[in-house]
Amino acid sequence: MKRHIWNLLRVLPAVLLGATATITYGQSSVAANKTAETQSATIKTSDDPKKPDAKKDAKKKTEAEPTSQTVGEDAGDFTATGTLEFGYRGIRVDGDVNKFKSDLNYKAGPRIFDSSLLLKSKDGKGGGLFDTLLITSTGWGADPTGSLRFDAENPKLYRFEGSYRRMKYYRFLNSFANPNWLFTGFPVPPNSLTGYHGYNTKTQLGDFELTILPKNETIRFTLGYSPERYTGPFFTTYHIGGNEFQPLVSARSRADDYRFGADGRLGPIDWTFLQGFRRFKDDSFVDTVPTFINPNPTNIARYTSFNRSEPTRGRVNFTRASLHTLIEKRLDITGRIIYSKATSNNLFAENFTATNFNTRITGQLAPPNTLTLGFFNIQGDVERPNTVGDIGITLLATDKLRISNTFKVEDFKITGAGLYSAGFVLTRPPASTSSSFPTGLVYDALTKYRKYLNTIEGDYQFNRNYSMHLGYRYGSRREEQVRAGFNFGSLLPAALTPEIEEETNHTHAILGGFRMRPVKNWTLYFDAEHGTADNVFTRIGNYDYTNIRAKSRFAPNRKVNFNVSVITRNNANPSEIAGETLTDFGASIKSRTFQTSIDWMATPKLMMNIGYNYNWVNSDATIDYYYQVPPATSVFHHFGRALYYMRNNFFFIDATWRVNRRATLYTSYRINQDAGQGNKLSDPTGGTTIAGGVVVAGSLRNPAVLGGTLITSYPMNFQSPEARLAIRLNRHLDWNLGYQYFNYNEDDFVLKSFPPGSTRPQNYHAHLPYMSLRIYIGRKE
Numbered sequence: 001m002k003r004h005i006w007n008l009l010r011v012l013p014a015v016l017l018g019a020t021a022t023i024t025y026g027q028s029s030v031a032a033n034k035t036a037e038t039q040s041a042t043i044k045t046s047d048d049p050k051k052p053d054a055k056k057d058a059k060k061k062t063e064a065e066p067t068s069q070t071v072g073e074d075a076g077d078f079t080a081t082g083t084l085e086f087g088y089r090g091i092r093v094d095g096d097v098n099k100f101k102s103d104l105n106y107k108a109g110p111r112i113f114d115s116s117l118l119l120k121s122k123d124g125k126g127g128g129l130f131d132t133l134l135i136t137s138t139g140w141g142a143d144p145t146g147s148l149r150f151d152a153e154n155p156k157l158y159r160f161e162g163s164y165r166r167m168k169y170y171r172f173l174n175s176f177a178n179p180n181w182l183f184t185g186f187p188v189p190p191n192s193l194t195g196y197h198g199y200n201t202k203t204q205l206g207d208f209e210l211t212i213l214p215k216n217e218t219i220r221f222t223l224g225y226s227p228e229r230y231t232g233p234f235f236t237t238y239h240i241g242g243n244e245f246q247p248l249v250s251a252r253s254r255a256d257d258y259r260f261g262a263d264g265r266l267g268p269i270d271w272t273f274l275q276g277f278r279r280f281k282d283d284s285f286v287d288t289v290p291t292f293i294n295p296n297p298t299n300i301a302r303y304t305s306f307n308r309s310e311p312t313r314g315r316v317n318f319t320r321a322s323l324h325t326l327i328e329k330r331l332d333i334t335g336r337i338i339y340s341k342a343t344s345n346n347l348f349a350e351n352f353t354a355t356n357f358n359t360r361i362t363g364q365l366a367p368p369n370t371l372t373l374g375f376f377n378i379q380g381d382v383e384r385p386n387t388v389g390d391i392g393i394t395l396l397a398t399d400k401l402r403i404s405n406t407f408k409v410e411d412f413k414i415t416g417a418g419l420y421s422a423g424f425v426l427t428r429p430p431a432s433t434s435s436s437f438p439t440g441l442v443y444d445a446l447t448k449y450r451k452y453l454n455t456i457e458g459d460y461q462f463n464r465n466y467s468m469h470l471g472y473r474y475g476s477r478r479e480e481q482v483r484a485g486f487n488f489g490s491l492l493p494a495a496l497t498p499e500i501e502e503e504t505n506h507t508h509a510i511l512g513g514f515r516m517r518p519v520k521n522w523t524l525y526f527d528a529e530h531g532t533a534d535n536v537f538t539r540i541g542n543y544d545y546t547n548i549r550a551k552s553r554f555a556p557n558r559k560v561n562f563n564v565s566v567i568t569r570n571n572a573n574p575s576e577i578a579g580e581t582l583t584d585f586g587a588s589i590k591s592r593t594f595q596t597s598i599d600w601m602a603t604p605k606l607m608m609n610i611g612y613n614y615n616w617v618n619s620d621a622t623i624d625y626y627y628q629v630p631p632a633t634s635v636f637h638h639f640g641r642a643l644y645y646m647r648n649n650f651f652f653i654d655a656t657w658r659v660n661r662r663a664t665l666y667t668s669y670r671i672n673q674d675a676g677q678g679n680k681l682s683d684p685t686g687g688t689t690i691a692g693g694v695v696v697a698g699s700l701r702n703p704a705v706l707g708g709t710l711i712t713s714y715p716m717n718f719q720s721p722e723a724r725l726a727i728r729l730n731r732h733l734d735w736n737l738g739y740q741y742f743n744y745n746e747d748d749f750v751l752k753s754f755p756p757g758s759t760r761p762q763n764y765h766a767h768l769p770y771m772s773l774r775i776y777i778g779r780k781e
Contacts, residue, residue, distance in 0.1 A: 072778035082117035087772025095764030111141030172198040201232030219264035226257040241301035242358035247290035253282040280314040373425040386412035443485035468514040475507040587621035619644035640708035676713030715748035
C-alpha cells in the first residue's frame with residue numbers, strides 16, 4: 001500500500017499537467033461560448049444605441065472587462081487561475097563532469113519548470129468538496145530536486161495540506177578522502193578521478209496534515225503523517241587487517257512519523273495538544289567484496305568474501321502540550337511542556353574471509369596467512385527519555401514599556417549498552433592454525449543532563465520611529481557520565497577503567513538593540529549579543545562569543561531601494577585535554593558578512609536588482625597531530641595550529657526588460673570568487689628533528705612555541721550568466737528561450753594546496769540551453 005502511495009506521488013506532476021491542459025481547453029471553450037453569447041446579445045440591442053437598455057448593456061460590458069481583481073477563468077462553481085511551464089533542457093559539459101554533477105547535478109531532458117493551479121469557489125459555494133484548491137510544483141524531470149505541494153480547504157469542515165519532495169544527491173570529488181595527492185612514494189596511489197568516498201543517493205520526503213473544523217475556535221482536530229525514504233549506493237573507506245578497503249554500501253533507510261492532536265480555546269485560555277510517534281529503520285548492507293586500496297606490497301590483506309548488514313530499529317514517542325492566556329490585556333502567559341522517549345536497537349553483523357590478514361592479536365599467526373573464518377557481531381541498545389518545559393511571561397507595563405521573562409528547563413538521560421562478539425581462525429602452511437574468539441564483552445554508559453535557562457528582556461517604544469530592547473540570559477548546566485566495560489575500538493577489546501565524571505557549568509549573556517527611522521524613507525536596525533555558551537556533550541570550556549548585526553534600508557523614492565547589512569561573529573572555544581589549562585587547546589573563529597543590494601526601476605519597462613556580498617572567515621585551532629614524509633622514515637609529532645581562511649566575494653545583477661508588448665528579456669549574472677589563504681603556505685614539518693626522526697615542537701604548557709601549521713582554504717572562481725526571452729503568443733501561451741552557463745575554476749586551490757604536477761584541478765564549463773512553453777489559465781489580456 002505504501003509503495004502505491006509513493007508511485008502516486010511520482011506521477012502527480014504529470015496528472016497536474018493533464019488536468020491543467022484539460023482545464024485550459026475547457027475554460028477556453030467556455031470563454032468562447034460566453035463571447036458568442038455576448039456578441040449575440042450585443043447584436044440584438046444595437047438597433048437603437050440611444051435606448052436605455054443599450055447603455056446599460058454597454059456599461060455592464062465595460063464593468064466585465066478583466067482586471068487584477070477579476071482575473072481568472074470560469075469553471076462552473078469555481079474561478080480557475082494557474083500556470084504550467086514545461087520544456088526541454090540540453091547540456092554540454094567541458095572539463096570535470098563529476099565535479100559539475102557534484103555541484104549542480106542537472107541533466108539533459110524534458111522537465112516541468114514550475115506549475116500552479118488555484119481553484120476558488122464563487123461566493124463560497126464550492127459544491128461541498130472544497131472551496132479552494134491550490135497545487136504547485138517545481139523542478140520535475142531533469143532537475144536534481146523536485147517539490148509538489150497541494151492545499152484543499154472547506155473552511156467549515158476541513159483543511160488538508162500536503163507536500164512531497166525528492167532530492168538526488170551526487171558527490172564524487174578527487175579532493176575529498178584522497179589523502180596521498182601530496183607525495184609520490186606512498187604505497188597507496190591517489191584516485192585521480194573520484195577520490196575514495198562518493199554518493200549517488202536519493203531522498204524522498206512527504207508531509208501531510210488534516211485539520212478538522214479549522215475555523216472552530218472552541219476545538220480543532222489535527223492528523224498528520226510524514227514519511228521519509230533514503231536509498232542508493234555510496235562508497236566509504238574501511239581500515240582493517242593491515243590494509244585500506246573501499247566497500248560499496250547499499251543505503252536503505254526509512255522513517256514514518258504519525259501524529260494526532262487538538263487545539264482550541266476554553267474561556268480565556270488557548271490550549272494545544274499533540275501526540276506523535278516516529279518509527280525508523282535502517283537496512284543498509286554490503287554484499288560485494290570491497291576493493292583493496294593499497295596494492296603494495298602483495299603480502300597484505302585482501303578479502304576473498306565479505307558480507308555486512310547493519311539493521312537498526314528506532315522509535316520516538318512524544319507528547320506536547322501548551323497553554324496561553326492574556327489577563328486584562330496586560331499580562332501575557334505562555335507555558336509548554338514536551339516529553340519524548342527515544343529507543344534504538346542496532347546490530348553490526350559482518351562475515352568475511354581473507355588472505356594475509358593481520359589481527360594484531362597476540363598469539364595469532366601474522367601474514368602470510370589465510371583467514372578461513374572471520375566475523376563481528378556487535379549489538380547495541382540505547383534509551384533516552386527527554387523532558388523540555390518552558391514558561392514565558394510578558395507584562396505590558398505601559399503603552400510603551402514591555403517586560404518579558406522566559407524560563408526553560410531541559411532534562412534527559414541516556415542509557416546504553418553494547419555486546420561484542422568476534423571470531424578469527426587463521427592458517428599457514430603446512431599445518432599452523434590459530435584462533436581467537438573474544439565474545440560476550442559488554443560496554444555500559446550512562447549520561448545524565450539537566451539545564452536551566454532564563455532570559456529577561458525589556459522593550460521600550462519611544463515613539464513610532466524609535467525603539468530599543470535590552471536583555472540578560474543565564475544558564476546553569478549539570479552533567480554526569482558513567483562508563484564501564486570494554487572498549488570496542490580494537491579487534492580484541494581492552495577492559496576500561498570504570499569512570500564517573502560530573503560537571504557543572506554556568507553561562508551569562510547580554511543582548512540588546514534598537515530600531516530607528518530618522519527620516520521617513522530610512523530605517524536602521526541594530527542587534528548585539530555578548531556572553532558565554534556551552535556545548536551539551538563535549539568536555540570543553542564555555543564559548544566566549546560576540547555577535548553584532550546591523551541593517552539599513554533606504555528608499556529615496558518609489559523607484560530606488562537601498563539595502564545594507566553587516567553581521568560579525570567572534571567565537572572563542574577553549575577546550576581541555578588531559579587536565580591542561582583551557583588556554584592550551586581550543587579554537588577561535590571569526591566571521592564577517594557584508595551584504596548590499598539595490599532595487600531600481602530605471603524605466604517603466606526596465607527593472608534591475610544589483611548586489612554584492614562579502615564573507616570573511618578566520619579559524620585558528622590548536623591541534624595535536626602526526627605528520628609522515630615518504631619513504632616513512634621520518635615521523636613528525638606536533639602541537640601545532642590548523643588555520644582556515646575564506647575570502648568570498650559574491651556579485652550579482654538581474655535585469656528584466658519589457659522589450660515590447662509581447663516580448664520580455666530577463667538577464668542575470670552571478671560570480672563567486674574566493675581568494676582563500678592568499679599567499680600563506682602550510683608548514684606541517686615546522687620544528688626541530690631529534691633522535692629517531694621524531695620532532696616534538698612546542699608543548700601543551702607552552703603554546704607560544706607551537707611548531708607546524710596546517711592551512712586550509714578553497715580558493716575558487718564560479719560564474720553563472722543566464723538570459724531568457726519570453727514571447728507572449730496569446731492570453732494563454734508564452735514561449736521561452738533561455739541559456740545558462742556555468743564556469744568553475746579551482747587553479748588557485750591546486751596551486752596552493754598540492755605540489756606542482758601532483759594533481760589536476762576539477763575545472764569545468766557547462767552550457768545549458770533550454771526552451772519551454774508556459775500555459776496560463778485566467779491571465780488577463
